[in-house]
Amino acid sequence: MPDLEDGDAVHAFRERLIEILSEFDPDELRPTETRSRRIRALASGKGVTSLETIVAQKLDHERAAEFDDQPDPLCRSIWAFLNARETFEDAESFHFARQFRDHRKLYDAFEVDLENATPLDASSVDERALSIRIKQVLELRPAISCTVRALDLPKTDAHPASIMLIVRHGGPLSSVYNHRDDGRRAAIYYRPPNEATLIYTPSLQQIEVCADSPLV
Structure with a gap:
């Protein structure tokens, strides 16, 4: 890694990285681009506080200090993705839940x-x-x-203090056809992941449910 205080070294490093990536086909870069979008989502806007909130709850003091030592939000997001993947994914779920609450993509609420x-x-x-x-x-x-992760959501200007439950389980068995190099097709069977986020707010006696699909 270059010295971050040396602008010329940083520029040279960036140019060399672009040169290396340009040698790959677009198909080969697609997984990298997908991961990069995930990392950047937690390195800007509300994604930064989403990641910081979950890190504060899930990492021990030593690892949290290592996270804090990273030079900027992007580096902290990269560090979490590489070194604390489960915490990173919980932060993603928290971030998505905040977006669901704000934009009502698929969202319902029930009184308890x-x-x-x-x-x-x-x-x-x-x-x-x-x-x-x-x-x-x-x-x-x-x-x-089936796994459940419980996280505390601190009080904000828009919402009272709440508890978030992230529920993940395998969905119905599915399959896709894989086009092999020899031209033949072969079915690949897999079980897609299902995830739902439940947010319980004791002061409102309310449970909110967020998910990508009503079938989860």
Whole structure:
């Protein structure tokens, strides 16, 4: 890596990187471009605070300090992607949930009928027990995994303090045809990931549900 204080060295490094990338076909670069978009999404705008919020909750002091030592938001996002992928993905889910709330892409809210709203935080959620219960309700086969991640959402100007649950499980088995180099086609079977985000706000006795599809 060049000295970031040396403008000429940084420029030379950037030009060399562009030269290397230009040697690849567009198809070969597509996965890199996809990852780059994900990283940049958490390095600008509300993505920065989304990543910082989740890092503060999920990384230990030593790793959080290493994250903070990175020179700028883009470098911090790259560091999280490379060194704390699960935390990075949780931050992505948090960021998407914020966008759902703001833009109503696919979003619903339900009141919780409770006589007394009990104060809760993420540490009080039994993630394993909840994931088992979700598998039972969704009637997922034992081989299909389901995970739950609980995160505290701090109070903001727009929203009271809340708890966010990220639910991930395997979707229905699907397949695509792969065109092989010899011209033959072969089916590739896979199980797409399903993800839903639930946000519980105790003070409002409300649960918000965010997802890409109503089928999740």
